[in-house]
Amino acid sequence: MKNASRRQVLQGAIASAIIIGFNPAMRSWVTSASAASEFESLPPLDGILYTDSATRNAAADDFGHLVRRYPSAVLKPGSVEDIVRIVRFARSHKLKVAARGQAHSTYGQPLIEAGIVIDMSSLDTIHTMNAEGAEVDAGVLWSQLLLASLERQLTPPVLTDYIELSVGGTLAVGGIGGRSHRYGVQVDNVLSLQVVTGAGNLETCSRSQNRDLFEAVLAGLGQCGIIVRATVRLIPSAQNSRVFLLFYNDLAALTHDQRWLIAQKRFDYVEGQVVPDASGGWRYMLEAASFYTPPDEPDNSSLLAGLSYTQGTQQIEDKSYFDFANRLAPTVAFLKESGVWFYPHPWLDLFVPATAVDRFVGEIVSDLTLADTGQGPVLLYPVPTDRLRLPLFRVPDEAVVFLFAILRTAPPDASAIAKMLADNRTFFERNRDTGGYRYPIDAVPFSQADWRQHFYPVWGRLVSAKRRYDPDNLLTPSQGIF
Numbered sequence: 001m002k003n004a005s006r007r008q009v010l011q012g013a014i015a016s017a018i019i020i021g022f023n024p025a026m027r028s029w030v031t032s033a034s035a036a037s038e039f040e041s042l043p044p045l046d047g048i049l050y051t052d053s054a055t056r057n058a059a060a061d062d063f064g065h066l067v068r069r070y071p072s073a074v075l076k077p078g079s080v081e082d083i084v085r086i087v088r089f090a091r092s093h094k095l096k097v098a099a100r101g102q103a104h105s106t107y108g109q110p111l112i113e114a115g116i117v118i119d120m121s122s123l124d125t126i127h128t129m130n131a132e133g134a135e136v137d138a139g140v141l142w143s144q145l146l147l148a149s150l151e152r153q154l155t156p157p158v159l160t161d162y163i164e165l166s167v168g169g170t171l172a173v174g175g176i177g178g179r180s181h182r183y184g185v186q187v188d189n190v191l192s193l194q195v196v197t198g199a200g201n202l203e204t205c206s207r208s209q210n211r212d213l214f215e216a217v218l219a220g221l222g223q224c225g226i227i228v229r230a231t232v233r234l235i236p237s238a239q240n241s242r243v244f245l246l247f248y249n250d251l252a253a254l255t256h257d258q259r260w261l262i263a264q265k266r267f268d269y270v271e272g273q274v275v276p277d278a279s280g281g282w283r284y285m286l287e288a289a290s291f292y293t294p295p296d297e298p299d300n301s302s303l304l305a306g307l308s309y310t311q312g313t314q315q316i317e318d319k320s321y322f323d324f325a326n327r328l329a330p331t332v333a334f335l336k337e338s339g340v341w342f343y344p345h346p347w348l349d350l351f352v353p354a355t356a357v358d359r360f361v362g363e364i365v366s367d368l369t370l371a372d373t374g375q376g377p378v379l380l381y382p383v384p385t386d387r388l389r390l391p392l393f394r395v396p397d398e399a400v401v402f403l404f405a406i407l408r409t410a411p412p413d414a415s416a417i418a419k420m421l422a423d424n425r426t427f428f429e430r431n432r433d434t435g436g437y438r439y440p441i442d443a444v445p446f447s448q449a450d451w452r453q454h455f456y457p458v459w460g461r462l463v464s465a466k467r468r469y470d471p472d473n474l475l476t477p478s479q480g481i482f
């Protein structure tokens with residue numbers, strides 16, 4: 001037994017009695033206490049398979065709190081071999097399997113009804129690190145990796161806005177952030193992977209080895225394999241960040257400046273938001289950062305030259321590199337304390353073609369109210385597509401695209417949630433009809449026909465990878481793709 005402690009073993013045993021097998025006729029787990037009937041023995045595990053209701057309940061929900069799916073068991077693996085054993089066991093008994101990172105999805109993506117959830121958080125070791133990259137378990141959090149890499153003045157090139165997400169969880173979807181205009185998304189910064197396929201094989205893959213598996217798993221929404229380890233790129237890190245918040249009254253002026261800045265690579269980090277103004281309407285904020293190590297310092301006047309923000313509104317602040325990367329921590333602590341963090345989150349995340357962004361976002365914002373967002377942030381920032389190299393990370397076919405995200409918080413009220421989900425669908429369709437895509441971490445009702453369209457023209461590749469690597473369609477059913 002590697003990672004599970006004696007105490008965990010005891011807790012598992014007390015909670016559920018030890019699971020010793022599966023009764024295929026009854027489709028139920030067999031414990032040491034209920035072993036009267038015929039059953040297939042569970043392979044020996046380094047970790048624990050839980051079937052108690054508290055553990056299954058905890059695995060039945062995600063950050064969206066919009067969908068509940070109740071698994072029949074939850075594996076807390078003690079080793080990669082446990083994942084191989086359980087996937088093979090599940091395959092032979094036609095049980096579905098889904099990996100769960102931090103479950104920060106918003107529409108049930110990591111959940112599973114009556115199948116096995118593999119809770120990746122029990123595998124969270126950073127195995128090796130050097131100037132090129134770090135080899136980490138998929139359950140490692142980006143915050144954990146960042147803290148360790150900063151000890152060597154290194155950083156992952158791209159971090160998400162919130163860094164308490166698992167490496168496996170963001171690599172399954174993409175992983176975008178304010179440095180994506182320079183380095184692509186997180187999946188573009190992976191050197192190699194270890195994957196347990198739906199066939200139950202442990203495989204290593206990279207650009208030069210098993211490339212079809214590598215490209216089927218990165219941003220592959222958990223369809224072909226479970227990422228168990230990743231070697232992710234690291235680059236030298238500066239010590240500090242100078243952060244600029246610049247305010248605009250005009251949307252087109254904001255997107256113009258954002259595009260100009262990313263073309264010039266003037267800042268290290270560029271994002272933006274639609275923010276409430278004092279009169280109950282909206283204004284626009286450009287958020288940019290320049291990273292530096294003293295005695296070098298950024299030159300504010302050349303960084304700000306030629307930008308058309310409303311003069312006098314700028315806010316400029318210096319922070320350590322880590323504090324900037326971890327900037328959401330105080331807000332999250334506040335939201336947890338107030339309980340709002342645990343409200344439903346019918347998020348909408350879209351990639352909008354740059355040619356359509358001003359009209360598309362302008363129309364939505366003209367009708368948007370604080371009741372529609374629940375005071376959640378509305379993100380708007382550009383990404384050049386020549387940095388994006390993974391086929392399953394789907395974005396519009398233009399040189400620059402914008403991430404437009406309404407990160408809604410809903411009151412616990414079914415009709416308010418239903419309206420937000422319906423609006424999400426309407427906005428998704430409107431964007432799709434001008435060549436836009438969805439970033440599928442969000443909450444948009446989606447059919448299999450939608451998925452085929454989402455992945456076109458690489459749909460055929462995904463289907464053949466699925467046939468090859470997950471022939472019995474075991475993995476991650478809640479995405480609703482197959």
Ligand SMILES: Cc1cc2nc3c(=O)[nH]c(=O)nc-3n(C[C@H](O)[C@H](O)[C@H](O)COP(=O)(O)OP(=O)(O)OC[C@H]3O[C@@H](n4cnc5c(N)ncnc54)[C@H](O)[C@@H]3O)c2cc1C
Nearest residue numbers: 101102103104105160161162166168169172175176222227
């Ligand atoms: C507050 C907050 C801020 C966020 N900010 C950003 C951001 O700035 N940029 C961004 O890109 N995203 C952002 N996200 C979205 C986030 O990246 C995704 O929801 C991501 O999938 C969450 O990681 P997780 O570990 O919670 O994965 P989970 O939600 O647990 O899993 C996501 C999907 O991947 C599958 N999966 C999980 N682990 C693995 C694995 N090891 N192998 C294969 N499949 C796996 C799951 O089955 C599920 O289908 C944010 C989310 C939240 C809640």
